[in-house]
Amino acid sequence: MPELAEVAFACSIWNSNLNQKIKKVEVSKTSRVFRDCEPSQVEDALSQTILKSSATHGKQMLFKFTGDKWLGLHLGMTGSLALEESSYTAEKHDALILYQPSATLIFKDPRQFGKVSLHIGKTVPSWWKDLPTSMLDEKFDQQIVTTALKRHARRPIKALLLDQRYFQGMGNWMADEVLWRAAIHPASPCGKIKKTAEDHLFKQILFVARGAMNSVGVNGGDPPKGWLFHARWKDGGLCPKTGKKLRREKIGGRTSCWCPHIQNK
DNA sequence: ATACCTGTTTCCCG
């Protein structure tokens, strides 16, 4: 599930239960999400602390606990956060469970492409400070797009949009949504994109990022009606604008969906 | 059985 706005919504689930003591921590000893830290260390570090605040940046999440403990989470492809009753018992793909007096916070991830990181210190971890500018930041300007297009002139634009060095939080459906709205074919080489198309691209990146945050990011669920999102998943989908059949093909390593009548190479 | 998947990292090529 997890792109920009879905990550923000997932974060808000845990964030809805701040300021309660973590009575017990349960970790999976085998999940690959602990490849960058020891599960037992996370268990020890978070026990008897209190979750004080949370933040997201693109697809990254950071949770701050008392005692200078910081937990970083990435949801990968299939990760999710949940809030359950305090009587909750561990299920098959639960990687990390935080038991509070009145609720339980759960991080589950069947495919285990997600990632847990632990930081202990007075200040935020360096890997958090050094993240690229967020698409939601006012400092995210068209120059970032211009520079990226120029540097990767031979790459298909779809692949560039998925590059987290430039577009923090952009995922497969968001990228298709942006290109559809900007009327750019996903296979277009970045170096072939004209100035006016680039203007549209920049505007639609902001539109999709903000639009997703204001809908999915707040209430979970799906983006608004009329978005390509609703038609792009399966073969035979119809373009919400033209009513014509959408095309699907692997571009930039990922299945891409576009409307041939709007998006020409 | 087969193929596919809202992500990232690593490896290999030119």
Place this chain on the structure above:
DNA sequence: CCGGGAAACAGGTA
């Protein structure tokens, strides 16, 4: 050195 693409990671689902 850099850019680009394929493969790998792992389990569920159609």
